[in-house]
Amino acid sequence: MDQHRLGRLVDVGRSLVTELDPEAVLQRLLEVARELTGARYAAIGVLDERREQLERFLTAGIDPDTHRAIGDLPRGRGVLGVLITDPRPLRLPDVGAHPESFGFPLAHPEMTTFLGVPLIIDGQAWGNLYLTEKESGEFTDEDEEATVVLADWAAIAIRNARLYRTVQERRDELERTIRGLETTTEISRALGGVTDLDRVLELVVKRSRALIDARAAEISLREGDAYVLAAQAGEHPGHEGDRIVAPMIFRNRTVGTLTVIDRLHGDRPFNEEDERLLQAFAASAATAVATAQNASEEALKRAIEASEAERTRWARELHDETLQQLAGLRMLLSGARRSGDATRMAGAIDGALEQITTAIGDLRSLITELRPAALDELGTKPALESLVARFEGQTDIAVDLDVTDARFLPEVESTVYRLVQEALTNIAKHAHARRVAVELTADDGEIALVVRDDGTGFNPQLQSSGFGLIGMRERLALVNGTIEIRSSPGAGTELHARIPTG
Ligand SMILES: Nc1ncnc2c1ncn2[C@@H]1O[C@H](COP(=O)(O)OP(=O)(O)OP(=O)(O)O)[C@@H](O)[C@H]1O
Ligand SMILES: [Mg+2]
Numbered sequence: 001m002d003q004h005r006l007g008r009l010v011d012v013g014r015s016l017v018t019e020l021d022p023e024a025v026l027q028r029l030l031e032v033a034r035e036l037t038g039a040r041y042a043a044i045g046v047l048d049e050r051r052e053q054l055e056r057f058l059t060a061g062i063d064p065d066t067h068r069a070i071g072d073l074p075r076g077r078g079v080l081g082v083l084i085t086d087p088r089p090l091r092l093p094d095v096g097a098h099p100e101s102f103g104f105p106l107a108h109p110e111m112t113t114f115l116g117v118p119l120i121i122d123g124q125a126w127g128n129l130y131l132t133e134k135e136s137g138e139f140t141d142e143d144e145e146a147t148v149v150l151a152d153w154a155a156i157a158i159r160n161a162r163l164y165r166t167v168q169e170r171r172d173e174l175e176r177t178i179r180g181l182e183t184t185t186e187i188s189r190a191l192g193g194v195t196d197l198d199r200v201l202e203l204v205v206k207r208s209r210a211l212i213d214a215r216a217a218e219i220s221l222r223e224g225d226a227y228v229l230a231a232q233a234g235e236h237p238g239h240e241g242d243r244i245v246a247p248m249i250f251r252n253r254t255v256g257t258l259t260v261i262d263r264l265h266g267d268r269p270f271n272e273e274d275e276r277l278l279q280a281f282a283a284s285a286a287t288a289v290a291t292a293q294n295a296s297e298e299a300l301k302r303a304i305e306a307s308e309a310e311r312t313r314w315a316r317e318l319h320d321e322t323l324q325q326l327a328g329l330r331m332l333l334s335g336a337r338r339s340g341d342a343t344r345m346a347g348a349i350d351g352a353l354e355q356i357t358t359a360i361g362d363l364r365s366l367i368t369e370l371r372p373a374a375l376d377e378l379g380t381k382p383a384l385e386s387l388v389a390r391f392e393g394q395t396d397i398a399v400d401l402d403v404t405d406a407r408f409l410p411e412v413e414s415t416v417y418r419l420v421q422e423a424l425t426n427i428a429k430h431a432h433a434r435r436v437a438v439e440l441t442a443d444d445g446e447i448a449l450v451v452r453d454d455g456t457g458f459n460p461q462l463q464s465s466g467f468g469l470i471g472m473r474e475r476l477a478l479v480n481g482t483i484e485i486r487s488s489p490g491a492g493t494e495l496h497a498r499i500p501t502g
Pocket of ligand 1: 309426427429430431453455456457458464465466467468469470493
C-alpha cells in the first residue's frame, strides 16, 4: 500500500474512532471509502438481527431523485446475499455477470465493477460495505486491502459509539432519577409547612406533571369506597391517552391516586423509569396529602369548638345580663300588683321603665358586638371607634386609635374588627394594662394591624385552653393573612397582623 494511502487510512481511522454518534460514523465511512478507492458509489447494508437480510441500506454517490426512482432498497438478495452468507471480501470485474446476480431495477445506475467487504463487530457479521464503479478500471488488491482496514476501523468506531450511547443513556437515566429524587425531597420540604390541602394538591399535580413531562396530571382522593377527582394540572387530552397511575399510600392506607397522561414533549411513550419515578413521587406526596387532610380535619374540629365556645359565651352573657334584668323586672311588677297599692304600682312602673331602658341598651351593645351594623355601612374606622368607645366605657384603659379611612373587602373588614375585638377582650381579661394602641395602615397591597398594650405580657409559646388567639389565626388564614405575637411576661403584648389586599 502506498505511503499516501496508508497515511490517509491512519488519519481516517483516528477521526472515525473519536466520532461518538453511530450515524456519523457510517456517513464518514461511506465518504472515505469512496475517496480511498475512487469508487463512484458506496453503500452500507446493515444486517437484521437474524443476520439473514439487510434492514438498512445507506448510500453515497446516488442523488435523491435517482434514489426515489429506484424505489425499494435492496434486502440482500443476489450478490449482496453472497456477502451475507459468506462474509469475506468479494471483488468482481462485472457484478451483473456473477452467477448469483439478481439484476438491477430499471432506474438503477449502471454498475459493473464491485468490491464488497464485511463489517464484523465483536466477531459477528454486522453489515457490509459495498463499493462500485471504480473511476478507472477494476478494483485492485490495494483497494481491497485498504477497504478491509477501513472496515476494521469502522467496526471499532461503531462499537465505541454504541458503548458511548449506552453510557450516555445510563447517565441520562441516572440524571432523571436524581432529578426525581430532588423533586421528591423538594416537595417534602415545600410541603413540610403547608397544611392547606388544596395547596398541597395543587403543588403535587403541578410538580408531578413537570417531573414526568406529561401533558396532564390528576389526583383523585379516596372518599369511602369511591375515588373523587380532587386536583388537575395541564390540559386533559379528552381521551384515554398514554397514562401511568400511581397509588398514594400512607401508612398502609390508600389516600388516593396520582395519574399522569400523555407525554408533553416528543412522542416517547411512558416507560418503566417514568413509572418508578412517579411511584416514588406519589409515595412522598401521600404523606403530605394525609398530613394536610388531618390538619384540615383538626382545623374544622377547632373551628366547631371555637364557635361552640362563642355561643356558650353569648348564652352566658344573655343569661347574666338580660335574663337577670327581666327576672328582676317581673319580680318588681308582680310584687307591686300583689300589693294593690297605687303609689307602689306607680313607683314600680317608673322603676320598670328605667330597667327596660338599661336592658335595651345592653341588648343593643350585645347585638352590636355580634354583628356591628357600622362595619357594613360605614367601614372599619367608625366600627372600631365605637368598639373602642364601649371598651373605654367598660374599663379604665385608655386607647389610642390610629386607623386608616380606607375600605376593604367585607371579609377583610370583619376580620380586622374581630381581631381588635378579641385583642381588647384579652387585654381587659388578662393584661392589667393602662394604655392600649390600635394602629391600622394600608399600603403596598397589604394591611398592617398592630394592637399594643403595656400590661403583664405572657409567653405566647405556652399552650392555652382559650380559643381567642387560635380563632385569630384561623380567621386570618381565611383571608391569607398572618399574625405575629410579640410578648413576654412583664413586657406588655404586641399583635402584628398582615392581610394582603391586592
Ligand atoms: N394582651 C394580653 N396580655 C396578657 N396575656 C394575654 C394577652 N392576650 C392573651 N394572653 C394570654 O394568652 C392566653 C390565650 O388567650 P386566648 O384569647 O387564646 O384565650 P382566653 O382569652 O384565655 O380564652 P377565650 O379567648 O377563649 O375566652 C390567655 O389565657 C392569656 O393568658
Ligand atoms: Mg381571649
